[in-house]
Amino acid sequence: MEKSFIPFIKQTIASLLKAASHLVLPCCCTYCKQLLYQRTILCDACLAMIRPIVSGSIQLTTTRSIKVIALSAYKDPVRRLILAKRWSDIQAGAQLGQLIWDLTHFATIQADYIVPIPLHWSRYAKRGFNQAEQMSRVLAKKRTIPMAKIIKRVRKTKFQAGLSATERQSNVQQAFELVGGNLERYKHKHIILVDDLMTTGSTIKAAARTLLAVQPASITVVVAARVV
Ligand SMILES: [Zn+2]
Structure with missing residues (x-):
C-alpha cells in the first residue's frame, strides 16, 4: 500500500x-x-x-432491609427519559445508566452482579426491549461485572399505575421466579437490582424477596427515579 x-x-x-x-x-x-x-x-x-436524592431503604423481612439508591425524584428531566420507553426510545435506558454512573455513588457500592427487573415476556415482545436491562448493561460495563438475568416474571401483572399500595402488593406477589442453572455462584455475593422507576417499592420488594433464595451477601437497589 x-x-x-x-x-x-x-x-x-x-x-x-x-x-x-x-x-x-x-x-x-x-x-x-x-x-x-x-x-x-x-x-x-x-x-x-437533577437534585440528588437521599438513599432510602425497603424492609424485606423482619430482620433484613435493603438500600435504595436513586438518581432523582420522579421529576423532569429524569421522568422524561423514563417515559421515553413508551415512544420506543431504546437509547433512553442507556442514557439513564450513564447518568446514574455520573451523578450517584454507584461506583463505590459493593457489587458482584447486576440483575435487571424483568418484564413479562408478552410485554417485552410488544416493546422489544426492557429499559431496566438497557440501564443494567451500561452499569455492568462500567463496573466490569456481569449482568445476570436470573429472575423472570412468571405472572403478567397489571400496570401498577392507578392501583392502591395494597393492590400493588398483591398484584406483584409471586410474580417472579429464579431462572438459570448454577444459582450457587450468587451465594454470598453482592447483588445490584436495577429498575427504572420505584413507586411504592412493591415490585422491587417482590423481586428482591425472590433473590433472597440464592443467599446473597447483600442486595442493593439502584433506580433512575424514586417517587417521594
Ligand atoms: Zn437541556
Missing part, C-alpha cells in the same frame, strides 16, 4: 467512528433539545435540575 494512503485511511476510520458514536450520544440535550457543544446527555442547565 502506498504510504500516502495511510493518513487518509486513518482519517476516514476516525470520522466513521465519530459518526457511529453520535448514534449513541445525542447532538442535542435529551430534555430541552438545545444544541450541545460537548458530548453529554443533558445540557448544563438540565443537568442542574
Whole structure:
C-alpha cells in the first residue's frame, strides 16, 4: 500500500467512528433539545435540575432491609427519559445508566452482579426491549461485572399505575421466579437490582424477596427515579 494512503485511511476510520458514536450520544440535550457543544446527555442547565436524592431503604423481612439508591425524584428531566420507553426510545435506558454512573455513588457500592427487573415476556415482545436491562448493561460495563438475568416474571401483572399500595402488593406477589442453572455462584455475593422507576417499592420488594433464595451477601437497589 502506498504510504500516502495511510493518513487518509486513518482519517476516514476516525470520522466513521465519530459518526457511529453520535448514534449513541445525542447532538442535542435529551430534555430541552438545545444544541450541545460537548458530548453529554443533558445540557448544563438540565443537568442542574437533577437534585440528588437521599438513599432510602425497603424492609424485606423482619430482620433484613435493603438500600435504595436513586438518581432523582420522579421529576423532569429524569421522568422524561423514563417515559421515553413508551415512544420506543431504546437509547433512553442507556442514557439513564450513564447518568446514574455520573451523578450517584454507584461506583463505590459493593457489587458482584447486576440483575435487571424483568418484564413479562408478552410485554417485552410488544416493546422489544426492557429499559431496566438497557440501564443494567451500561452499569455492568462500567463496573466490569456481569449482568445476570436470573429472575423472570412468571405472572403478567397489571400496570401498577392507578392501583392502591395494597393492590400493588398483591398484584406483584409471586410474580417472579429464579431462572438459570448454577444459582450457587450468587451465594454470598453482592447483588445490584436495577429498575427504572420505584413507586411504592412493591415490585422491587417482590423481586428482591425472590433473590433472597440464592443467599446473597447483600442486595442493593439502584433506580433512575424514586417517587417521594
Ligand atoms: Zn437541556
